[in-house]
Amino acid sequence: MTVIEQTRAPRSEARRRRSPLGSRWTPYLFLAPAALFIALFQAVPLAQEIFLSFTHTSLLNPTSNTWVGLENYAHIFSDDEFHRTLTITLVYVVVCVVGSVGAGLGVALILNRSFRGRGIARALVTVPWAAPGIAVALIATWMLNPQYGIVNRFLNAVGLGVPGGAILDSSTYALPAILVTTTWQLFPLTSVVLLSALQAVPKDLTEAATMDGAGRWWTFQAVTWQVIKPTVGLLALLMTIWSLRRFELIWLMTKGGPVGSTETLVIDLYAQAFDSKQLGTAAAIGMVGVVISLIVIAGSRFVARAAEKENIR
C-alpha cells in the first residue's frame, strides 16, 4: 500500500516530507513488537521470580505469598547441602568450559589443514551439537546401562570396569559421566567457531616462524594464540553462562542424584519448585545463579577492556 502511495506522490514532495531516516519514532515502531514480546515473556516473569524469592509461596497455592524479606536467602546460604550444590555447579561449569574449549581447540587445529575429505570430517564432527539433548540423554543412559551398556563392556574389557557397572548410580562416577556427555555435546560448537577464527591467522606468519626454526609450541602461542584469544574468551563466556543454566541433560540422566552428587543450581531450583513445592526457595536459588552469571559477564567485560588498554599501550 505504501508503495503505491509513494510512486504516485511527486518525488520532490516526498523528499521534503520525510527526513532520510524517517521520523524519530521509526526505530521504535520496528522494535516495538519484539520488545513487547520479550517484556511479556521474559522481563515480567523475571520480575515475578525476583518477587517470589522474597516470599514464602507454595506451588499448590502460588497466588498467596507471604513476604519474608531475605529469609529464603539466609536459609539457603546456611544450608550445607546448598554449599555442596554450589561446589558441584562450580566443578561442572569449570570442567565444561575447559573441556569444551580445550577439546574444540584441539579439533579445530586438527581440522585446520587442507586434506581430502575435510568438508565431510568437519560436518560429521558437528553432529553432536545438532543432536537433541533428550536423545543424547537417552543414548547416554543406555550406553551406561550397568548390564548391557557398551561403555561397561568396553571398560571391563580393558580392565577399568566400575564395580557393579552402575556408573550413573554411583556418587563418584555420575558427575564425570555427565561431564563427558556434556563436553561431547559442546565441543563441536567451540571447534567450528575456533576453526573459523583460525582462518584469520596469517599463514605466512606461522610459516615464517617455523622457517626461522621456531618450535610448534612457540609458533602457536606467539602467533596463533594471539589471533584467536578474543574468540576463546568469548566462547569461554558463552560456555560458562550456558553451563550455569543447563538442565535437561543432567535432569534426565540423574535428576541430580545419587544423593545430590550431580545437583547443580538449576537442578536444585527445579527440585525445590516441583518436588518440595517451595517456590520462594526455588526462586532464591535461581537468583543466586543469575547473579553468578551477571558477575561472570561483568568480570569478562572488565578483563576484555583491560586487555584492550594493554594492546593500545
Add this chain to the structure above:
Amino acid sequence: MSGEMPSERSGRHSEERAQPPAEQARNRARPEHTSGEMPSERSGRHSEERAQPPAEQARNRARPEPTSRLRIGLTLRIVAVLAVMGIAIFPLYWMFVTALSSDADLFASDARLLPDFSQFGVFVDALAEGETVRWLRNSLVIATGTTALSIVLGIPLGYALSRFSFRGKALMTVVLLLTQMLPEALMVVPLFSLFNRFELLDSLVGLILANAAFVLPIAALILKGAIDGIPRELEEAGRVDGARPFTMLTRINVPLIAPSIAAAAVIAFFHAWNEYVFAVTFIYSPEMQPASVGIASFIGEVGTPVQTVMAVAFMFTLPAVGFYLFAQKYVVAGMTAGAVKG
C-alpha cells in the same frame, strides 16, 4: 602440530628433486592416500617458491627432515581425524545399531557392533503406532510456529538495532544478551501462572510463545549482524525515491540477508524441536505431547523394548541432524557472526 607443515613440505620437495622420475611419480601419487592434500595447492606453492629465492633458501636451511618422521606425523594426523569423527558419531551410530538389534544380540555377552538390517521392522512398527507420529507432528507444529514467530519479530528488531540510533538502544542490546543467562527452569514457574491466566496451558500455542521468547533474542542478534554487513548505500537509492523504511527493509535488506535468516530459522526450529522443560510442565494431555517429552518418558521406563525406544529416538534425532548438516554452512556463519559480534 601446527608447526610441522612447512618442514614436511620442504622434505617432500627435496625428496622429489633428488629422486629418479619413477620415484617422483610414486611420491606424487602417495600423498593422495596419506595426507590427501589438494594437488593444485601443492603446485601453487611450488611456483610461489620459484618466484621467491630467499624463501627457498630459508626453507633449505631447515630442510633435512627424515622421511620416516613425517610419515609418522601424517599417520598421527589421520588417526586423530578418524578418532575425532568416531567419537562424534559413535553415540548416534550406537542408537541406530541398538534399534536394529535382535533381543538375542542385545543381551548377548558379546556386543554386536553392526546393525542387523533384518530387524528394520522396528522402525515401521514404531511409526505404525499412532503415538510416535503424533509426537513428531506436535514437535513439528511447535518448531514451525516458533521459527515463524521469532523470524517475523526478529527481522524488524535486528533492523532497528542495526540501522538506527535511538534512546534505549544500548539497553535493548544488553537485555537481549542477558536473556541468554536466564534458565528455562527458572522461568517455568512464572510462565506457568501467566499461561494459566490466559488459558494457554496444555496448548501448542503456549509452547510456541514460550520458546519464541527464548530464541528471539538470538535470532535478532544474528539478523542484526547480517544487516550490519549490508552497505547503507544500497538503501540510499530507495530513500531518494521516498521509500519508507519498512519498504526498504522488506525489498532491499531481507533478500540480501536470506542466508542469515536461514541460519536463524534453523536455530529457532531446533531450539523448539529439542525443548523439554516447558513442554513437560505445560502439557498434560497425551495428545498434545511433543516428541521430546514422549521420548524422555522412556528413560527409566522398562515396559517398552529398547529397540523401539531407540528407533523412535533416532527418528527424532535424524531430522535435527540431517537438516542441520544441510544448512550447516549458514548456521555456522550465522552463529559465528552472532557469537563474535554479540
